[in-house]
Amino acid sequence: MISTxxxxxxxxxxxxxxxxxxxxxxxxxxKNGKVDKIKSELSKEDEVYEIIDYKDKLIIPxxxxxxxxxxQYANLGLxxxxxxLEWLDEYAFxxxxxxxxxxxxxxxxxxxxxxxxxxxxxRSVVFGSxxxxxxxxxxxxxxxxxxxxxxxxxxMDRNSPDYIIEDTQKSINDTEEIVCEYxxxxxxxxxxxxxxxxxxxxxxxxxxxxxxxxxxxxxxxSHLSENISEIQWVKELHPECKEYGNVYNKFGLFGEVPTxxxxxxxxxxxxxxxxxxxxxxxxxxxxxxxxxxxxxMPVRKFMEKGITVGLGCDISGGHKxxxxxxxxxxxxxxxxxxxxxxxxxxxxxxxxxxxxxxKAGGKFFGKVGSFEEGYEFDALIIDDSxxxxxDRTIEERLQRYIYIGDDRNIVERYVAxxxxxxxxx
Amino acid sequence: MISTxxxxxxxxxxxxxxxxxxxxxxxxxxKNGKVDKIKSELSKEDEVYEIIDYKDKLIIPxxxxxxxxxxQYANLGLxxxxxxLEWLDEYAFxxxxxxxxxxxxxxxxxxxxxxxxxxxxxRSVVFGSxxxxxxxxxxxxxxxxxxxxxxxxxxMDRNSPDYIIEDTQKSINDTEEIVCEYxxxxxxxxxxxxxxxxxxxxxxxxxxxxxxxxxxxxxxxSHLSENISEIQWVKELHPECKEYGNVYNKFGLFGEVPTxxxxxxxxxxxxxxxxxxxxxxxxxxxxxxxxxxxxxMPVRKFMEKGITVGLGCDISGGHKxxxxxxxxxxxxxxxxxxxxxxxxxxxxxxxxxxxxxxKAGGKFFGKVGSFEEGYEFDALIIDDSxxxxxDRTIEERLQRYIYIGDDRNIVERYVAxxxxxxxxx
Numbered sequence: 001m002i003s004t005x006x007x008x009x010x011x012x013x014x015x016x017x018x019x020x021x022x023x024x025x026x027x028x029x030x031k032n033g034k035v036d037k038i039k040s041e042l043s044k045e046d047e048v049y050e051i052i053d054y055k056d057k058l059i060i061p062x063x064x065x066x067x068x069x070x071x072q073y074a075n076l077g078l079x080x081x082x083x084x085l086e087w088l089d090e091y092a093f094x095x096x097x098x099x100x101x102x103x104x105x106x107x108x109x110x111x112x113x114x115x116x117x118x119x120x121x122x123r124s125v126v127f128g129s130x131x132x133x134x135x136x137x138x139x140x141x142x143x144x145x146x147x148x149x150x151x152x153x154x155x156m157d158r159n160s161p162d163y164i165i166e167d168t169q170k171s172i173n174d175t176e177e178i179v180c181e182y183x184x185x186x187x188x189x190x191x192x193x194x195x196x197x198x199x200x201x202x203x204x205x206x207x208x209x210x211x212x213x214x215x216x217x218x219x220x221x222s223h224l225s226e227n228i229s230e231i232q233w234v235k236e237l238h239p240e241c242k243e244y245g246n247v248y249n250k251f252g253l254f255g256e257v258p259t260x261x262x263x264x265x266x267x268x269x270x271x272x273x274x275x276x277x278x279x280x281x282x283x284x285x286x287x288x289x290x291x292x293x294x295x296x297m298p299v300r301k302f303m304e305k306g307i308t309v310g311l312g313c314d315i316s317g318g319h320k321x322x323x324x325x326x327x328x329x330x331x332x333x334x335x336x337x338x339x340x341x342x343x344x345x346x347x348x349x350x351x352x353x354x355x356x357x358x359k360a361g362g363k364f365f366g367k368v369g370s371f372e373e374g375y376e377f378d379a380l381i382i383d384d385s386x387x388x389x390x391d392r393t394i395e396e397r398l399q400r401y402i403y404i405g406d407d408r409n410i411v412e413r414y415v416a417x418x419x420x421x422x423x424x425x
Numbered sequence: 426m427i428s429t430x431x432x433x434x435x436x437x438x439x440x441x442x443x444x445x446x447x448x449x450x451x452x453x454x455x456k457n458g459k460v461d462k463i464k465s466e467l468s469k470e471d472e473v474y475e476i477i478d479y480k481d482k483l484i485i486p487x488x489x490x491x492x493x494x495x496x497q498y499a500n501l502g503l504x505x506x507x508x509x510l511e512w513l514d515e516y517a518f519x520x521x522x523x524x525x526x527x528x529x530x531x532x533x534x535x536x537x538x539x540x541x542x543x544x545x546x547x548r549s550v551v552f553g554s555x556x557x558x559x560x561x562x563x564x565x566x567x568x569x570x571x572x573x574x575x576x577x578x579x580x581m582d583r584n585s586p587d588y589i590i591e592d593t594q595k596s597i598n599d600t601e602e603i604v605c606e607y608x609x610x611x612x613x614x615x616x617x618x619x620x621x622x623x624x625x626x627x628x629x630x631x632x633x634x635x636x637x638x639x640x641x642x643x644x645x646x647s648h649l650s651e652n653i654s655e656i657q658w659v660k661e662l663h664p665e666c667k668e669y670g671n672v673y674n675k676f677g678l679f680g681e682v683p684t685x686x687x688x689x690x691x692x693x694x695x696x697x698x699x700x701x702x703x704x705x706x707x708x709x710x711x712x713x714x715x716x717x718x719x720x721x722m723p724v725r726k727f728m729e730k731g732i733t734v735g736l737g738c739d740i741s742g743g744h745k746x747x748x749x750x751x752x753x754x755x756x757x758x759x760x761x762x763x764x765x766x767x768x769x770x771x772x773x774x775x776x777x778x779x780x781x782x783x784k785a786g787g788k789f790f791g792k793v794g795s796f797e798e799g800y801e802f803d804a805l806i807i808d809d810s811x812x813x814x815x816d817r818t819i820e821e822r823l824q825r826y827i828y829i830g831d832d833r834n835i836v837e838r839y840v841a842x843x844x845x846x847x848x849x850x
Contacts, residue, residue, distance in 0.1 A: 074813055077828030078821050080756065081774045293760035293772060319753070319828040328744070331505065335718035336761060347718060349506045388499055396503050403502030403744040406831065 004031045005417075006046065009054035009381065010394045011038060013061050013371045017303070017355035021371075022394045027051075028059065030377040033417025037373060054381050054412075056390055058398060061369050062122025062378035062413065063323035064361030066283040067221070067262040067312025070138055070151075071096045071129040073112045075316040084227070084292050089161070092316070096154075097164045099134035109138045110425050113145045117423055118407045119322040122378040122415045123148035123365050125221055125260055125312075127194055130154050130166050132174040139182055142189040145423040146415055148365060148378075152194025152221055153178050155209055158202045172208035179216050188416065190218075193257075197223040198234045198247045210252035219364070220253045224261035224271075224282075227294045231266055243271040245280075255280045258364060262312055263288075264302070265295045272305055281308045281364060284356065286329035288317030296337045299330065300345035303352075310361030311353070324402040327353040350399045381412035429456045430842075431471065434479035434806065435819045436463060438486050438796045442728070442780035446796075447819045452476075453484065455802040458842025462798060479806050479837075481815055483823060486794050487547025487803035487838065488748035489786030491708040492646070492687040492737025495563055495576075496521045496554040498537045500741040509652070509717050514586070517741070521579075522589045524559035534563045535850050537746075538570045542848055543832045544747040547803040547840045548573035548790050550646055550685055550737075552619055555579050555591050557599040564607055567614040570848040571840055573790060573803075577619025577646055578603050580634055583627045597633035604641050613841065615643075618682075622648040623659045623672045635677035644789070645678045649686035649696075649707075652719045656691055668696040670705075680705045683789060687737055689727070690720045697730055706733045706789060709781065711754035713742030721762045724755065725770035728777075735786030736778070749827040752778040775824045806837035 007030065011023040029036040029049070039046075072092055079091040099105045116124055126149055128135035135153040142149040153175055157168045166174075175193065182191045193213045195201040213220055225231055225244050234244045241247045245267070248254035254261075255278025262283040267275065275282060284297050302309050311326045312318070318326065327350070334348040362369020368376050384390070384401045386409065392400070401409055413420045432455065436448040454461040454474070464471075497517055504516040524530045541549055551574055553560035560578040567574040578600055582593045591599075600618065607616045618638045620626040638645055650656055650669050659669045666672045670692070673679035679686075680703025687708040692700065700707060709722050727734050736751045737743070743751065752775070759773035787794020793801050809815070809826045812834065817825070826834055838845045 076813065077825035077830075078817070080824060080828060081772075290757035290760060293763060295764055296761070332715035335715060336721070338718060339720055340765070347506075388501065392503070399505060400502035403505060405502075 004029055004036065004049050006030070006049045006051045007054060007059060007379070008051060009057050009059040011059045011371060012394050012398050014351055014355035014359055015370060015372060017352045017360070020351050020354070020395050020398070024394055028371055028377070030417050033377055035371050035373055035375045035377055038371060057411065058382040058384060058394065058401065060380050060382060060398065061358040061362070061371065062380055062415065063120050063357055064310060064365070064369055065116070065121045065124040065313050065323055066260055066281065066310040066361045066364065067285055068124060068315050068321070069127040070109060070112045071099050071134070072316035073108050073115070077319050078316070080291055080319065087292070093161050093164055096129045099129040099131045102133055102137065105131070105134040105137050109141050110423070113141045113147065114423050115321050116147060117145060117413065117420065120380045120407070120410045120413060121321065121323055122413060123362065123368060125150045125192065125364065126152065127221070128153050130156060130164060130171070132178060135178060136181070139189050139191070141425065143186045144425060146188070146418055146420040148188040148415055150190050150192035150219060150221070152192040154194050154196050155205050156196040156200035157205045158200060160200045168202055168204050171205050172212070175209050176212050179212055179218055183216060183218070193218050193220045193253065195222050195253060197230070198244065199230065199237060203251070206248070206251035206253060213257045214252050217257055219258040219260070221260040222248060222253065222262070224264050225266045226263035228266055243268060243274060245271045245274045249274065249278065254278050260364060262314065263294070263297065265289060265297045272302065272307065276305050276307050281310055283310050283312040284330055285312040285314035285318055285326070286333045287319060287326055288314035290329065290333070291319060292317045296333045296340070298337060298345060299334055299348060300337070308360050308363060309356055310364070311357040322406070323357045324405065327357050327402050330356065350402065354398070354402070377414055377417040379414040380410050382409050383411045384409055429454055429461065429474050431455070431474045431476045432479060432484060432804070433476060434482050434484040436484045436796060437819050437823050439776055439780035439784055440795060440797060442777045442785070445776050445779070445820050445823070449819055453796055453802070455842050458802055460796050460798055460800045460802055463796060482836065483807040483809060483819065483826065485805050485807060485823065486783040486787070486796065487805055487840065488545050488782050489735060489790070489794055490541070490546045490549040490738050490748055491685055491706065491735040491786045491789065492710055493549060493740050493746070494552040495534060495537045496524050496559070497741035498533050498540070502744050503741070505716055505744065512717070518586050518589055521554045524554040524556045527558055527562065530556070530559040530562050534566050535848070538566045538572065539848050540746045541572060542570060542838065542845065545805045545832070545835045545838060546746065546748055547838060548787065548793060550575045550617065550789065551577065552646070553578050555581060555589060555596070557603060560603060561606070564614050566850065568611045569850065571613070571843055571845040573613040573840055575615050575617040575644060575646070577617040579619050579621050580630050581621040581625035582630045583625060585625045593627055593629050596630050597637070600634050601637050604637055604643055608641060608643070618643050618645045618678070620647050620678060622655070623669065624655065624662060628676070631676035631678060638682045639677050642682055644683040644685070646685040647673060647678065647687070649689050650691045651688035653691055668693060668699060670696045670699045674699065674703065679703050685789060687739065688714070688719070688722065690714060690722045697727065697732065701730050701732050706735055708735050708737040709755055710737040710739035710743060710751070711758045712744060712751055713739035715754065715758070716744060717742045721758045721765070723762060723770060724759060724773060725762070733785050733788060734781055735789070736782040747831070748782045749830065752782050752827050755781065775827065779823070779827070802839055802842040804839040805835050807834050808836045809834055
């Protein structure tokens with residue numbers, strides 16, 4: 001049965017990163033969960049459809065978060081004065097090790113999914129922990145919630161604390177078990193291969209999970225070139241590889257299947273070209289980069305090369321799950337990059353970061369993150385009446401919501417045409 | 426009549442910028458609105474006092490905002506992709522010119538005061554517009570609210586758009602009128618001399634208001650060394666002065682009375698020494714500096730010189746009134762400065778930015794911003810139970826609130842011992 005619903009409101013989205021597309025008081029026709037068309041006015045024959053009128057509110061695509069660590073949720077806003085290694089040892093790793101306890105897992109992961117819902121993140125790409133069962137719990141919670149997600153069991157079998165390191169073969173087997181069990185369990189929630197990063201993954205484990213990725217056509221996520229000492233370390237571990245990215249590439253983990261790499265702050269020209277040629281998506285995580293004091297990704301340079309760049313909140317390096325918060329930080333850091341580069345790299349615009357946090361990130365999920373024909377209807381309804389005068393352009397109202405709004409302004413969330421209520425767990 | 430009230434809770438504040446002082450489950454004795462003492466346990470003779478038990482909540486000093494432009498409130502989150510001059514012409518000046526309309530003034534200024542209340546800013550130092558009557562309205566609203574503030578009528582009689590420029594003599598007269606009318610009207614709300622910045626103030630006006638400052642002993646606020654072209658401009662306008670700060674100094678506007686200077690991003694060594702020697706307070710406005718793309722103030726260097734540095738939200742260059750938001754940005758920018766300076770300037774710690782946003786800024790108001798003996802009891806009661814596990818150190822809980830909390834976590838506000846309810850206007 002074909003079902004069409006029409007949503008009315010101030011529609012705004014980014015077809016391209018150059019500018020917003022705005023249909024003031026427009027109508028989005030959604031057919032079987034997908035955008036069919038947008039019209040400025042209804043005609044006689046449209047009267048047969050159900051019309052949901054959001055009046056003066058904004059209708060925008062749902063937010064896409066390409067990088068976050070679910071098991072670090074309880075560390076949000078903690079350890080922010082620590083140096084990276086101290087922070088990993090005192091906060092990140094001890095917390096992640098708790099996910100062998102499934103009661104604790106359930107308690108925290110319920111909060112993570114609720115918080116994503118609350119912040120309007122309709123789709124996300126998520127690191128779990130090394131724990132197979134905990135990862136399955138997270139996937140099941142996402143399925144229950146109606147939100148979309150790729151969720152990865154982390155692989156780490158070297159250079160990691162004893163209490164969290166994995167046996168190589170078990171790491172590979174557990175990964176395959178999840179892939180087999182979850183590949184077709186849900187349309188919206190899928191497994192993803194997740195080597196933590198090169199220093200914590202042996203060649204054997206990368207080989208093993210690379211083969212799984214290929215065999216089952218499962219996408220990959222990891223970290224890349226986040227800081228200089230890490231890059232140096234990778235060079236020492238893999239002198240045979242010219243660039244950090246080449247290590248993943250060697251094991252089929254760099255674009256053979258759809259691949260996401262977080263950070264890419266210090267990627268060389270050669271690594272950028274590899275990213276570009278292999279169709280890898282780079283994820284900019286500005287709040288995390290600020291908090292962990294890693295540096296400023298030259299996003300403009302990536303864009304000029306034609307690399308797809310999405311956004312990630314990267315909790316708990318990043319301190320908030322909110323993608324608008326990340327968008328603001330992305331603009332702000334690009335302004336610092338602009339100064340630092342002697343005004344070579346133009347600052348990012350609001351349209352550009354909005355594109356990154358919707359359509360660019362959405363590519364990883366298929367046709368998601370825009371309101372063009374054929375796109376899944378992932379949408380947020382924004383009531384910005386508490387933020388100031390509504391007698392502004394729709395672009396201005398959206399920018400204001402991004403900068404000064406919060407979850408209180410999101411009044412409805414849709415994923416693939418379904419209205420998603422607050423998870424009841 | 427002497428009245429003492431005892432507040433119980435987890436008390437945390439910064440005597441010095443080096444570290445937090447914490448009294449878990451402690452008692453603050455407040456006598457006639459001032460902190461008398463703090464005790465860890467009550468003794469028999471304390472039973473005579475009224476005890477207000479905030480149980481597991483945090484008790485922290487109220488936030489102090491040393492720099493914000495009240496008439497730019499309606500521009501919050503707007504024009505963020507514009508360059509500074511464009512933004513001034515398209516957003517800032519047109520908006521400020523509206524404050525000749527007293528109906529509009531009242532509408533906006535009510536929102537400003539409410540928003541300060543909502544965000545826990547118990548004391549602020551505020552730029553008004555050039556308009557005398559609008560400035561009086563703002564002062565009266567502050568008085569009604571119970572919050573503390575210094576409020577300045579702006580002076581600008583050159584190099585400004587026609588529709589907002591002042592006549593020199595009227596600028597001086599209006600300033601004096603406000604000073605006379607408001608110096609003793611309220612204990613908590615006071616006038617402040619407010620030349621916009623050197624380029625928009627003639628020598629004549631600076632002379633005039635400098636004389637008023639001296640005659641009535643009224644403090645001064647302005648902008649200093651925010652960006653490089655501005656400094657260049659000042660040099661051209663005042664070739665007789667070696668540094669930007671010397672221009673203010675020449676007219677008695679740089680420390681002869683208590684003085685606040687916002688930004689100080691590009692102050693030279695010589696200007697810093699002048700700031701230091703004249704006891705001028707520097708205001709760091711990191712969110713504004715990011716949005717307006719001016720640069721990163723070398724806060725560590727100022728601190729090492731022994732200069733007092735406070736915080737300012739600087740709306741609407743800054744996009745949020747919240748001081749915790751400014752504290753996070755201050756830490757983050759200091760981490761970028763640390764990288765940029767090849768790790769010379771150590772990042773600011775949470776204790777340091779908290780000190781800046783409470784006790785350092787509070788100095789401008791007398792004994793404000795700490796819970797030491799004799800300090801006015803300006804306090805916020807923070808319920809952080811929605812932010813995560815309470816089984817953390819009090820320092821961790823405060824840091825978490827600063828990073829991920831918001832106005833919803835502030836359950837009570839006190840100014841000078843008085844509980845302040847949401848302004849009823």
